[in-house]
Amino acid sequence: MELFTARVCPYAHRTRLALLEKGVPFEHIEEDLKNKSERFLKASPYGKVPALVHNGQTIYESPIINEYLDETFPEKPLMPADPVLRAKARIWIHYCDTYFTSDFYAVIQNKDRAKDAELKEKLNARLRVAEEEGLGALSGGGPYWLGSEVSLVDLAWFPFFERLPAWTHYRDFTIPSDCPRIAAWAEAMAGRASAREVANDAAYYIEGYARYAA
Ligand SMILES: N[C@@H](CCC(=O)N[C@@H](CS)C(=O)NCC(=O)O)C(=O)O
Structure with a gap:
């Protein structure tokens, strides 16, 4: 492969x-x-x-x-067995790709400083939906999106959160304080062996996104 x-x-x-x-x-x-x-x-x-x-x-x-x-490779499944939960998992992956990512990149790519606050608020609103209707409805005691087991939903979202230091550096954007579930989730994900193995450090992303942010 x-x-x-x-x-x-x-x-x-x-x-x-x-x-x-x-x-x-x-x-x-x-x-x-x-x-x-x-x-x-x-x-x-x-x-x-x-x-x-x-x-x-x-x-x-x-x-x-x-x-x-x-x-x-059905061993160690990363999708729930229940069809309703599978559908929910796909809904949150779709939400990430359709709504979250476009507003996430809009924040760092924006060239008009007067629009920063509005774009960051739009992104915060996307995260609040994920906080309440995503993690709030599905994660139970957590720490992952669908509960105690890591899933493809977590793997779809986490790479953007690993890049967050660049958003913080260039746009002063962080996970909003009214999204504690997302903050705890991001921390749990960052601690997984898989995430540590693929991780780049903050300096790599700050340099890598400089062109976007300029
Ligand atoms: N929808 C695609 C997006 C993949 C994507 O945008 N990859 C970018 C890098 S992050 C790429 O390969 N860009 C090269 C290009 O467009 O020339 C997926 O989920 O796999």
Whole structure:
């Protein structure tokens, strides 16, 4: 199994986390996204990481790769067995990709300082929904999104929180104080062996996002 990935990419981190959590061995291919290899472009029709090659098949798009891995390697499941909970898990992964990420990147990419407060408040509102309707409804005693077991929901969200030091550095953005469940969740996730293995330090992200934030 080959995984095309990039250290900077939160979506690629999702798949590295899933493979590590499941204990599935893989060949890690670090791709230079500014100078993409022929091999990568053959495996990734959109030219994006992550892309997985397994048994001669190419699978791409991080939520789809992660579900493929969970179904192909059913030991240590990362999705709940109950269909309703599976649907809820997908709803929160979809919320992350459809609503949260666009407002998250809008904060760091904004060039008009007069709009910073408004954009940060929009992002806070997204997080409050996740706090109440996501973790509040599903995590019980936690510490993970769906309770005591880590799931693909956690792996979908956490890579953005690992990058938070850059948002704090450039935009003074932190997890709002009325989202204590998210704060505790992010801490629990950061402590997992998988997260520690893929982690980059704050300085790496601060430098990496400088161009976005300028
Ligand atoms: N929806 C995709 C997003 C992946 C993505 O945006 N990857 C970025 C890096 S973070 C990429 O490969 N960009 C290269 C390019 O667009 O040329 C997923 O979930 O896998």
